[in-house]
Amino acid sequence: MEATPDSDIVTPNEGFHEVEVSGENEVEIGEDNDVADLDRVSPSRCQKEACHHKYILTDKLTLCDFPKRYRDRDVLQLAKVLALLTVKVRVGYVSRERPEFSPENLRYPLYTLRGQSIVSCGSGRIWDVEIITPEQNRKCECRGCRASDTPIYAWAYVYVDTATHVVFDNDEAKSTDCWWGYDSPCAPHVILEGVAMKDRNFARDTFRIACVTHDLDLVRRLQGWTREYEELFWEVTNKYDGSEQEVKDNLIIIVSHPHGCYKRVSLGPWESREELSDKRTRYSYTASTCQGTSGAPVFIIGREGWEWYTHAHSWTDNKPGKTSNFSCYRWF
Numbered sequence: 001m002e003a004t005p006d007s008d009i010v011t012p013n014e015g016f017h018e019v020e021v022s023g024e025n026e027v028e029i030g031e032d033n034d035v036a037d038l039d040r041v042s043p044s045r046c047q048k049e050a051c052h053h054k055y056i057l058t059d060k061l062t063l064c065d066f067p068k069r070y071r072d073r074d075v076l077q078l079a080k081v082l083a084l085l086t087v088k089v090r091v092g093y094v095s096r097e098r099p100e101f102s103p104e105n106l107r108y109p110l111y112t113l114r115g116q117s118i119v120s121c122g123s124g125r126i127w128d129v130e131i132i133t134p135e136q137n138r139k140c141e142c143r144g145c146r147a148s149d150t151p152i153y154a155w156a157y158v159y160v161d162t163a164t165h166v167v168f169d170n171d172e173a174k175s176t177d178c179w180w181g182y183d184s185p186c187a188p189h190v191i192l193e194g195v196a197m198k199d200r201n202f203a204r205d206t207f208r209i210a211c212v213t214h215d216l217d218l219v220r221r222l223q224g225w226t227r228e229y230e231e232l233f234w235e236v237t238n239k240y241d242g243s244e245q246e247v248k249d250n251l252i253i254i255v256s257h258p259h260g261c262y263k264r265v266s267l268g269p270w271e272s273r274e275e276l277s278d279k280r281t282r283y284s285y286t287a288s289t290c291q292g293t294s295g296a297p298v299f300i301i302g303r304e305g306w307e308w309y310t311h312a313h314s315w316t317d318n319k320p321g322k323t324s325n326f327s328c329y330r331w332f
């Protein structure tokens with residue numbers, strides 16, 4: 001067999017070649033039993049284990065956790081509402097269409113497991129809901145109702161934003177469950193069943209999935225929180241305008257399910273901001289992220305442009321002595 005010329009060999013982005021595993025997009029390959037407690041995650045499973053103690057459980061978050069400049073009731077409430085809208089994204093199938101490399105030449109997660117029923121986990125943010133009433137005469141699209149002679153006619157869509165490398169296409173969307181309220185052993189979580197891909201941008205690493213539920217009480221509460229998020233979004237953005245001098249004193253809030261465990265908040269500064277010609281931006285930051293954080297909302301205080309377009313976590317560059325985490329591309 002003829003040797004392949006060097007120029008034909010595709011190698012991953014150099015920065016990730018050295019740290020291949022954690023340099024990949026952060027999707028956690030799950031086990032049969034989800035480990036709920038981050039403290040029980042084996043250190044051997046995480047190269048960033050040292051950052052585990054920096055995560056904050058959502059119900060333990062107080063003003064004291066924020067840097068002095070951001071000890072503000074609206075900032076705290078924004079983080080709490082963002083947490084109420086954050087879900088664990090649990091995908092049960094790997095699409096045959098997953099590519100080997102991302103548009104930025106990073107190794108694409110799960111590529112070698114294409115076509116298999118493997119569980120992987122990321123995070124996502126609920127951005128809107130749509131209630132379907134009996135008058136609309138539309139059968140619920142959940143797996144149970146589709147197989148039932150007596151389907152439900154009062155149900156709702158819940159739309160969740162995540163990253164494309166977490167849920168890749170329609171096949172994966174249909175095998176996905178979003179777990180709302182997966183916060184502690186005290187509160188049972190609600191499963192929002194994925195039914196379809198709603199929107200996707202492979203180059204920007206953004207994905208919107210349509211989920212369904214019969215729990216209309218929850219849906220109405222979610223609706224209230226999306227409105228409160230919008231209000232707080234403007235309150236906080238107006239209070240901390242994102243001028244250049246803030247670069248040295250800035251803050252991001254991430255809410256995610258690291259390793260698929262109970263929800264946690266990470267706080268920290270962002271380091272750099274990259275802007276494309278179409279005004280989309282990507283941020284790098286040092287706030288804690290782990291496998292499972294992919295797709296999680298990354299709120300950049302004073303910089304977010306429009307409430308629907310909160311950045312999402314995408315990948316990490318974990319070099320000895322220096323870890324940088326990067327968001328997907330979003331506006332502003």
Ligand SMILES: [Zn+2]
Pocket residue numbers: 140141142143144145146152155214
């Ligand atoms: Zn149903």
Ligand SMILES: [Zn+2]
Pocket residue numbers: 046047048049052258259289290291
């Ligand atoms: Zn970890």
